[in-house]
Amino acid sequence: MQAKLRAQANRHSIEFMIVGGISLAVIMIFVSLRSSAISILEIALTSSAIVAILIGFLKSQQPYYSILLDAQQIVYVHKFGQWQIGIHNLHSCGIPQAGETFELLELNAVGIKLISIDEFLEALSPRLAGKLLIEQRHIFLQAVKMHCKNGNCPSEWLIEPDEFKSDSGQTYTGLIAMFANRMHNLKTLTGYDLLLPANVLDRDIWRFSTLLNRWKLSPEQVVKNLREEQVTNEQM
Template identity: 35%
Template sequence: MEQSLESLDSLDTIEIQPVVNRFGPTLTLLGGSAALLVILALSLVDGLPKLPFYVMLGGALFTLLLGILKCNEPKVSLRLCPNYLQFFHKHGQWTLKWEDIQRIDVPKLGISENYEALNYVGLKLSSHHLILSNISLRLARSILLEQRPVLMQAIKSDCPDGTCPTDLLFEADEFTDEQGEHYNGLLAMLGHRMAHLRQMLGFDLYLPATALDRPLEEFVTLLRRYHSQVQQQDA
């Protein structure tokens, strides 16, 4: 259930239900029912052109697949608790203490008034170690794939003529974090990705708008207020 900004007067746990899995059961039911009806019609009707039925069957199957994919997404994408912020993904999860989050905002490309807001909420962390030491390889791989468009947009913004080196597109498979911990493979690549994005956009992690339950700016306000109240409580 969506928590209004006005009612945020205590540190109750808030669970965010993402827009990405809305209407999943409805689409699954509609798509499945439509597909069965088209198949039944194809078996009973003779002498009519089959192409329109095949087109309708394709649309029904697409709707069914979309509904199934939505149903497979986590019911809760984020959990705001007094001690931590938790993110849920179909391939894993990560947890951060509020004290380890230094900045929350919508990433922007460009400068001054000539900027483009990205469709994400950015989190700047006190250390990359906080994520790299507690994330699964499956989730690390998903983040690398899903946040590649963010990297591409940042590179394009810094180099509009397309003639800049493309080294940032290929993360090295060795990385040492701020704690001196050494990583290889996917975790090393994720470490380099976070370092590159922090340098270009100022943030390490990016929450997509599809994982949220309200407009970006409203969600930033919610996170900031919750973060602020946690700090006041701990002071």
């Protein structure tokens, strides 16, 4: 039994493209039937319609389901691959915070703390690792800035080396090593190894964090509840 959660980033793609396409068609017909030159307002509206079509197209390229959850593991589905974490390897989840005691910044993501990073890294594809390094860099830099307000940041926080040795003695190179170094730095800054950004989730980060912690304690019940929730939403 598996629950499938749809990302917010994928939603309303068709609506964006339909509204943008209809708007663009109406503007073109209106302009073609009129003898005067196109106005600045019409140019702006045309640009907006094209942007809506582009946004809808980009949304449609995202996986329909971003999170797959069953009693054994959680799978994050990305258009460049996927990673998975067995329930036995999940330590805890929460909202990562960065900064000093009296000035903490909550990152717009769910943080995941692993028991063994080696198990995760050995199943991670270099292609996905490289893409996540780029996509999640802005979130990581928010944490870095909160810790480096005096401007003195360790260089390894800003440029991930392409070699990494885990606590178990396993050595990694290339993109996997760079991702492992990002994980190490993220844990130093926030206490978590991985990030699930808000836009890949089907609910807000606080509810999703609570959901995963509940899943850790009672996986079959949580999956059952999610499937029932999904059926109810489809019938509405």
